[in-house]
Amino acid sequence: MNDESNPDSEFRGANEFQIRNPKAERNERPALCSDLELRASFEFRHSDFVIVQSPSRRLSKSRFSAVLNRPLARTIRGVTPEASPHPPVGEVVRPTTLIEAQRLGRRLGVALTIASETFQHTGSFKFRAAYHLASQVRQRHIITASSGNFGQALARACELVHKSCLVVMPSTSARIKVDAVREFGGEVELIEVTQTTRTARVRELAALHGDAYIASPYDDPLVIEGNATLGTELADAGQSFDCIIAPVGGGGLTSGLIRGLRASGCPVQVYGAEPELANDAARSLRSGSLLANETEPPTIADGVRTLSLGQHNWAILRDGLEGIIEVSEEQIKESVRLLFTLANLKVEPTGALGVAALLAAPKLFYGHTVCCIASGGNVDPELFRNILVG
Ligand SMILES: Cc1ncc(COP(=O)(O)O)c(C=O)c1O
Numbered sequence: 001m002n003d004e005s006n007p008d009s010e011f012r013g014a015n016e017f018q019i020r021n022p023k024a025e026r027n028e029r030p031a032l033c034s035d036l037e038l039r040a041s042f043e044f045r046h047s048d049f050v051i052v053q054s055p056s057r058r059l060s061k062s063r064f065s066a067v068l069n070r071p072l073a074r075t076i077r078g079v080t081p082e083a084s085p086h087p088p089v090g091e092v093v094r095p096t097t098l099i100e101a102q103r104l105g106r107r108l109g110v111a112l113t114i115a116s117e118t119f120q121h122t123g124s125f126k127f128r129a130a131y132h133l134a135s136q137v138r139q140r141h142i143i144t145a146s147s148g149n150f151g152q153a154l155a156r157a158c159e160l161v162h163k164s165c166l167v168v169m170p171s172t173s174a175r176i177k178v179d180a181v182r183e184f185g186g187e188v189e190l191i192e193v194t195q196t197t198r199t200a201r202v203r204e205l206a207a208l209h210g211d212a213y214i215a216s217p218y219d220d221p222l223v224i225e226g227n228a229t230l231g232t233e234l235a236d237a238g239q240s241f242d243c244i245i246a247p248v249g250g251g252g253l254t255s256g257l258i259r260g261l262r263a264s265g266c267p268v269q270v271y272g273a274e275p276e277l278a279n280d281a282a283r284s285l286r287s288g289s290l291l292a293n294e295t296e297p298p299t300i301a302d303g304v305r306t307l308s309l310g311q312h313n314w315a316i317l318r319d320g321l322e323g324i325i326e327v328s329e330e331q332i333k334e335s336v337r338l339l340f341t342l343a344n345l346k347v348e349p350t351g352a353l354g355v356a357a358l359l360a361a362p363k364l365f366y367g368h369t370v371c372c373i374a375s376g377g378n379v380d381p382e383l384f385r386n387i388l389v390g
Helices: 033-037 061-068 102-108 126-136 149-161 175-183 198-208 221-236 252-263 280-287 311-320 329-343 350-360 381-389
Strands: 016-020 041-043 049-053 074-076 097-100 111-116 141-145 164-170 187-191 213-215 243-247 269-275 323-327 369-374
Touching: 102 111, 102 329, 102 350, 126 149, 126 221, 126 252, 141 149, 141 198, 149 164, 149 175, 164 175, 164 198, 175 187, 187 198, 221 252, 221 311, 243 252, 243 350, 252 269, 252 311, 269 280, 269 350, 280 311, 280 323, 323 329, 323 350, 329 350, 329 381, 350 369
Parallel strands: 111 369, 141 164, 141 213, 164 187, 243 269, 243 369, 269 323
Antiparallel strands: 016 049, 016 074, 041 049, 097 111
């Protein structure tokens, strides 16, 4: 969504672009550096990308691409971390809460640790990405589309860094998520997803607000970097897990997790968990190419009603994930009940997907030491009560 829609357009903001780092897998500086240095200043910031800066704002993207003789992946309208006046994300997030869930683990046949992001600021891991993004981009106004958790995380992050945001939300979003965005000072626009898609509406808004940063809740290197702090924390926790299981929607959580773990040298296997009703990521992994759901899937897990993985996420997940476990709607509800009754945790349906994967594939995980990410706890009381009473 942040790509320049017209590749020949003049730079509107910062004259910074990304190119792919051909040595990304080994986390090395690209061999092309000396070559690039002759023609553009550049910065080696991401393991996946090299940031190149054109000498002039008046040079078009396609001409700069021709000068460099390589495709420019994406415009970065951000600032370098050193230039941000705000504290870095690692200093602002609450560390994840690691809970040894003995009763729940015994019931599921595994040695189970829950990494609970339900106590994170705004009640989900999304604050990691939202704060990192809001504190890094130059723009003072940020527009996003979110079913709720990214929206409220962004609203809180903007409040902290004194910026404003507009959040496009489906009218079916959990009421408490809509209320929370407004409470943190964010503006909400509710849309009927049967009449327009979130992406289409965000595109319209982007055209109206040329100076705003358009933030994808998952498909943005800054989002992935922010979420990577969870992987770094788990790697540094000094526990040795056979695998980590995390929910997959657009793929920002899992791709960040993998990035953070690998950057810390932790080789633990990472599985994704996805509803059967929204199994685009599982189908993509099986087929080897990025596939999408045709319409927003009607799963109870409202955080993963996405149409497909993001491009940046897919690039990391297609090789980085050990597998994706597809779970039924009943298994999602059962895992919400189990987390409440056996681990004293209030987890929203999306956040319970990791535990649902243990119900869906018991043989695969039996006897293993498993960490499930409980990624969020924002659930309407009415829905939560209905799930608990079965
Ligand atoms: C609680 C929760 N868990 C997991 C996810 C999925 O994250 P991603 O879209 O980054 O895969 C979401 C997305 O909104 C969420 O709200």
